[in-house]
Amino acid sequence: MDATVETIQETKTNALEVDNVSHSFGTTQVLDNVSLCVPRGCFTVLLGPNGAGKSTLFALITRLYDNVSGEIRLLGMDVRRRPSLALSRLGVVFQSRTLDLDLSLAQNLAYHASLHGIPRAQAKTRAKFALSRVELEKRAHDKVRNLSGGQTRRVEIARSMMHEPNLLLLDEPTVGLDVAAREGVISLVRKLVRDKGLGVLWATHLIDEIEPTDNVVVLHKGKVLFSGTVPQLQEKTGETDLADAFRSMTGLSQLEME
Amino acid sequence: MSVHDIGEGADDIISKIKLMAPTSHLRGYLICSRGIIWREVLRFLHQRERFFSALVRPLVWLFIFAAGFRNVLGVSIIPPYQTYVLYETYVTPGLVGMILLFNAMQSSLSMVYDRETGAMRTLLVSPFPRWFLLFSKLIGGVTVALLQVYVFLAIAYFWEIEPDGPPLALGLHMGEAFYGFVIPAPFNGYITVLPALVLAGLMLGAIALFMSSVIKQLENFAGVMNFVIFPMFFASSALYPLWRIKETSPILFEICKVNPFSHAVELIRFAFYGQIDTTSLIIVTGFTFAFLGAAVYAYNPSKGLIARRGGS
Helix, strand or coil, X not given: CHHHHHHHHHCCCCCEEEEEEEEEECCEEEEEEEEEEECCCCEEEEECCCCCCHHHHHHHHCXXXXXXXXXXXXXXXECCCCHHHHHHCEEEECCCCCCCCCCEHHHHHHHHHHHCCCCHHHHHHHHHHHHHHCCCHHHCCCEHHHCCHHHHHHHHHHHHCCCCCCEXXXXXXXXXXXXXXXXXXXXHHHHHHHHHCCXXXXXXXXXXXXXXXXXXXXXXXXXXXXXXXXXXXXXXXXXXXXXXXXXXXXXXXXXXXX | CCCCCCCCCHHHHHHHHHHHCHHHCHHHHHHHHHHHHHHHHHHHHHCHHHHHHHHHHHHHHHHHHHHHHCCCCCCCCCCCCCCCCCHHHHHHHHHHHHHHHHHHHHHHHHHHHHHHHCHHHHHHCCCCCHHHHHHHHHHHHHHHHHHHXXXXXXXXXXCCCCCCCCCEEEEEEECCEEEEEEECCCXXXXXXXXXXXXXXXXXXXXXXXXXXXXXXXXXXXXXXXHHHHHHHHHCCCCCCCHHHHHHHXXXXXXXXXXXXXXXXXXXXXXXXXXXXXXXXHHHHXXXXXXXXXXXXXXXXXXXXXXXXXXXX
C-alpha cells in the first residue's frame, strides 16, 4: 500500500482540476465558468471576498451537491463519475468547526478514521502521528471543548490528514484566530505541502496570507479574474504590492473584502 | 498552466487508487458503520441530561398517568392479551414506542444542527456511498434508543409490569426429547420484542431523517413536538385501544389506523408476547423503505433538496 502511495506521489497528475464549472441557486448565478488547477506539492490560494463563491466551489468539490456543468477532477478522476475514489483522496477543513466538542481528540480522530475505513490498530498509530505533527499529542485524551481556537484548527488539520489525502481543501481556516494561532496554522499547512507533496487549496479573503511562491486564483462575483503565480499577478496588474494588485483587479480594498 | 495538463498514466493511477480505496472491500464498510454507531453511542453517553430526560418522560407516564387512569379506563380482552390486563401493562408498549419516537426526532434535530454546523458535511465527504452513511447513522440512533428502552423495561419490571407470553424454546426437538433451553416469562418477551424494536426504530428514524432534510433551519424542539410528536403519539393505539376511539369518533379512528406510529406500537405489543402482527409488520416495513428512500433522495447531491435550496 505504501508503494502505491509513492507511485501516486511521483506522477505529474494535478491534485485538482476544475474545468468550466458554473453553478446557480435558482436564478442567482454563484459560479460563472470557473476553471482552476492545483498542482501537487503546490500551495494555491483561492482569494476572494466573502460571497465570491468560494464556499459553493468547495461544496461542489466535496460533492455536497453536484456540478451541473463542467468537470471537477481529483488526481484526474471525475468526482461525479468516481465519487468514492475521488473522495478517498481528499481532505477537507471546513469553515465551521466540525469536531465533536464533548469527545476527546483521540475519539474525534478515531471517528474520522472509521469514515475512511481505516482499521482500528492502524487508526491508533496514525492518530498518534497526526497529533504529534500538530504538537497536540499530550492533549489526546482531553475534550475538544477545552482547546483554544488555534488548537481546534490544528486538530482539524490533523484529522484531515489521517487518511493521507493528496489534496487538502481549507475554507477560510484562519477566521477568528489571533495572530499567533494564525501563523501556527499557516506554517503547519505549508510544511505539509513541502514534506508530503500535498496539493492545497486555501480559500481566504486575507491578502497577507499569500507568499511569493504560491499560486493565486482570484475569484470575484463567481468569476475567476486571475489564475497564476504571484510574479504573474504583479506583472499583469503592474503593481508590486499584492493589495494594490488586488484592488486594481476587483476595485475592492482589503477592508471591503471583509 | 493549462487545466488540461494531466500527467501521463492517469488511468494507471486510477486503477491503483481503486485497489487501495476503502470502498473496495467489505471490511471497510464494516469499519465505517461501526465507527458511526460508536460515535452516536459515545455522544449519547456524554449527554447525561438527555439520558435522564429520555428515561424520566416514560416513567412519569407510567407511574403517574397510568396509575391515575387505571380505574378510569378499563381494557377489555383484546389480542395479544389473554386475560384482563392493568392499564399499566397496556400502556407500556406505547411508552416504549414513545421512547423510540422521541429519540428518532431528537436525532433528526441533531442532524439539522449537524448540517448547520458542518458536522454533517464531515460525514458526507466520506468515500462510502451516501445511502450507506445515512443508514449507518440510522442504526446508530436505533442503538441509542434500544439502550433507553431496555433501561425503561428493567425499571418497569421492578414495578411488576412484565410480559407473560408462552415460554420461548430455543433448541431442537428430537422425537419426544428436547435439546436446548427454555426461556421463561418475562425474559422471553424481552428477547422477542427486540426485532420489533429495531424495525419500529428504523421506521421512526427514517421518517425523522427525511424530516431533517426538509426542515430548513433549526427550529426549536417545541415545533416538532407540537406538529409531529404529539399528533403521532396521541392519535395512535399507544394510550388507548383503537376500538375505544371508534366509539367516540370514527374519523379519528381512521386517522389512528393510518398513523404509522400505531402500527409500530402494535408490532411491539404483539412481539412482547411472542406474536407477530402481520398487518403492522407489513406497514412498518413499507414505511421504513419509503421514508428511507425519500431521505436518500433528499440527501443525493444531484437530485437532492440541499442542492435546490442552496444551503450548506
